[in-house]
Amino acid sequence: MKNLCLSPAEAASLIRTGVIAVFAGSEDALRSLPAGTWIGGTSPYFMTEAGGVVDTARLFCTVLTGAVEARTVALTAATLPQIVAGRFANGFSYVLIPAFTEVHRTYALDGPGYPGLCNQPVMGWVTGVLLSELGSRTPKVFDGMTGAMHDNAAVVMHVRLPAGTVAQLDFINLFAPGTGPKIAFPADGFSAAACTVDGVPANFAQYVTDNAIDTKLPLVADYAGASVNVSIQAVDQAAGTVAFYAPVLAGETYRFARAIEDYADAYAAGAGDTDNAGAMLACNCILNFLYAELEGKTTGGFVGPVTFGEIAYVLLNQTLVRLQLLAGDATPLAAELAEAV
Amino acid sequence: MAAPGKQDLCWQRLLTTESPPEFKALATKLMVARLRREVKQKPSALPTATEELSAFFSANAFAQQELTFL
Numbered sequence: 001m002k003n004l005c006l007s008p009a010e011a012a013s014l015i016r017t018g019v020i021a022v023f024a025g026s027e028d029a030l031r032s033l034p035a036g037t038w039i040g041g042t043s044p045y046f047m048t049e050a051g052g053v054v055d056t057a058r059l060f061c062t063v064l065t066g067a068v069e070a071r072t073v074a075l076t077a078a079t080l081p082q083i084v085a086g087r088f089a090n091g092f093s094y095v096l097i098p099a100f101t102e103v104h105r106t107y108a109l110d111g112p113g114y115p116g117l118c119n120q121p122v123m124g125w126v127t128g129v130l131l132s133e134l135g136s137r138t139p140k141v142f143d144g145m146t147g148a149m150h151d152n153a154a155v156v157m158h159v160r161l162p163a164g165t166v167a168q169l170d171f172i173n174l175f176a177p178g179t180g181p182k183i184a185f186p187a188d189g190f191s192a193a194a195c196t197v198d199g200v201p202a203n204f205a206q207y208v209t210d211n212a213i214d215t216k217l218p219l220v221a222d223y224a225g226a227s228v229n230v231s232i233q234a235v236d237q238a239a240g241t242v243a244f245y246a247p248v249l250a251g252e253t254y255r256f257a258r259a260i261e262d263y264a265d266a267y268a269a270g271a272g273d274t275d276n277a278g279a280m281l282a283c284n285c286i287l288n289f290l291y292a293e294l295e296g297k298t299t300g301g302f303v304g305p306v307t308f309g310e311i312a313y314v315l316l317n318q319t320l321v322r323l324q325l326l327a328g329d330a331t332p333l334a335a336e337l338a339e340a341v
Numbered sequence: 342m343a344a345p346g347k348q349d350l351c352w353q354r355l356l357t358t359e360s361p362p363e364f365k366a367l368a369t370k371l372m373v374a375r376l377r378r379e380v381k382q383k384p385s386a387l388p389t390a391t392e393e394l395s396a397f398f399s400a401n402a403f404a405q406q407e408l409t410f411l
Contacts, residue, residue: 224377226371313367313371
C-alpha cells in the first residue's frame with residue numbers, strides 16, 4: 001500500500017497511470033477526478049504523516065500497490081446482500097457507504113448475516129461531510145470505473161491479490177468494558193428507549209442522565225473476544241431516547257467503557273509503535289479525531305481517512321480499522337466459495 | 342485440523358456454553374458472536390446456527406487452525 005496526500009491534479013495524473021486506488025476527500029475534489037480504477041468517499045478529515053488535518057482541497061489516496069486486479073459495483077439497500085458476489089478467489093473487498101442513509105442502516109443491521117461475509121476480508125468506512133455542513137450536504141461515494149456518484153448506495157471494490165499474498169483485517173479499540181452494570185436492549189436499532197440495567201427494566205436516556213454518563217464513552221460488547229463499540233450520538237431526554245452511531249443488538253450485553261483519563265494519551269498508546277503502520281490500509285473514527293483532538297497530532301504512524309463509521313466485516317464505532325498484506329496462501333476452500341457466490 | 346461434521350455436538354456446545362473460547366481471527370469472533378446471540382434470542386434457531394457455524398469452519402482454513410477448543 002502507498003498512502004499519499006494529493007492535489008486533485010496530482011490525483012488525476014496518478015489515476016491516468018492505471019493504478020488501483022481508494023480516495024477520500026471533499027465532494028468537489030472527488031468530482032474533479034477522471035475515470036479509472038478507483039473508488040472514493042467524502043470525508044475531508046485525514047490522518048496524515050504530518051498529523052490530523054481537515055482539508056477540503058486535497059485528497060487522501062491509498063494506492064493498492066499489492067493488488068493485481070479490481071472490479072467495482074454499486075449496491076443499494078435492496079441489492080446489498082450481493083456484496084460478496086464478484087469477489088476474487090484471493091483478495092479482499094473495500095466498501096464505502098454514505099452515512100445516514102438506508103444503505104448504511106441496512107448494512108449495519110443485516111450485513112453481519114450475509115452468507116459468506118466473513119470468508120474474506122471486507123474493509124471500509126462510512127462517508128461523511130464537514131461537520132459544519134451536516135444537514136446541508138449529504139455524504140457521497142464515487143465509482144471511478146463508471147464515473148457514477150451515489151448518495152444512497154454503497155460502492156464496493158473487489159480487489160484481487162497475487163498468489164502468495166493474503167489480506168489480514170483487524171481493528172484497534174482503545175476501549176474496554178467498564179465495571180458498571182450490564183445493559184441490554186429488547187430490539188436492534190440505531191436508537192433505544194427501553195433497556196434493562198442489570199436485568200431491571202429502565203429507560204436508557206433516563207439512566208444515562210441520572211448517572212451522569214460521559215457520552216464520549218461508548219457502550220462495549222464482547223464479541224467472542226473482540227470488544228465492539230456502539231457510540232452515543234445524542235440523548236433526547238424529552239423523548240426518552242438515545243441515538244447511536246451503530247445499532248445496539250437485542251441479545252447482546254453491553255457495558256459502558258471504562259473511563260479514560262486522557263483520551264489523546266490513550267489513543268497514542270493504543271495506536272502507537274506498530275511496525276509498518278504507514279503502509280497499511282487504515283481508517284479512523286471521527287469521534288477519535290474529535291475526542292482525542294488529533295488535528296495536528298501524529299499517532300502511531302497510521303494514516304488514512306477519518307470516517308463516520310468503520311467497517312471490518314461489520315459496522316464499528318470509535319475504532320481504527322487496518323488491513324495489511326502478508327505473505328501466505330489463501331484458504332483453498334474459502335477461495336472456492338468466494339468464486340462460487 | 343479438519344472441521345468436524347455439522348452433526349458434531351461441538352458446534353452446539355460452542356454456541357451455548359457460558360464461557361466460549363476466545364478466537365484470534367476477527368472473522369471467527371464475529372461469526373461466533375452473531376450466532377451465539379441468535380441462539381440466545383431464539384433457541385429454536387440452534388440447528389440452523391450450528392449448520393452455519395460448521396459450514397464456516399469447513400470453508401476456512403484460518404478458522405480451522407483455531408479448532409483447538411474441541
